[in-house]
Amino acid sequence: MVTVSPPATWVYALRLPHDPRAARVARMTVRAALHGHGMPEVLDVVELLTSELVTNAYQHTHGPASLRLTALGDGRLRVGVWDSNPHIPAPFDKRPGDHLPPAPPDADNGRGLHLIQTYATSWGGWPIGDGGLMDRGAGKLLWFEVGGRCVTAHR
Numbered sequence: 001m002v003t004v005s006p007p008a009t010w011v012y013a014l015r016l017p018h019d020p021r022a023a024r025v026a027r028m029t030v031r032a033a034l035h036g037h038g039m040p041e042v043l044d045v046v047e048l049l050t051s052e053l054v055t056n057a058y059q060h061t062h063g064p065a066s067l068r069l070t071a072l073g074d075g076r077l078r079v080g081v082w083d084s085n086p087h088i089p090a091p092f093d094k095r096p097g098d099h100l101p102p103a104p105p106d107a108d109n110g111r112g113l114h115l116i117q118t119y120a121t122s123w124g125g126w127p128i129g130d131g132g133l134m135d136r137g138a139g140k141l142l143w144f145e146v147g148g149r150c151v152t153a154h155r
Helices: 022-036 040-060 112-119
Strands: 009-016 065-073 076-083 122-128 139-146
Touching (some): 009 022, 022 040, 040 139
Antiparallel strands (some): 076 139, 122 139
């Protein structure tokens, strides 16, 4: 009998419409992929942080978003979310050691991205495109990693 084991590295990509249910679809996709690849130890954190990024993409853009899960090996998982807004928010515009103060208790927002700097091993953000070609390819990619020993962000 031949046993097939999943590879140590893999990638899943999902295009998400501009829809308030996109964060739920993203969470379900993360849950299925991580269960399928035997990574339950990072499931709760990845599900929470992915939901935050996809929710922000929905709230701050008028177009679709994309989700990409990448197992990098050595227990590291990278999650990237692309959207059409080119603005790179904090903490993605800072290095992991440069922590932001928490949002004031009476603030209406600002807590979600604070979770990234609390629970992710590393994170970063890249502007994509220059807005040319009728804005095709423009926007940004925000990413975070969990697991492993990665401690540096790449911008």
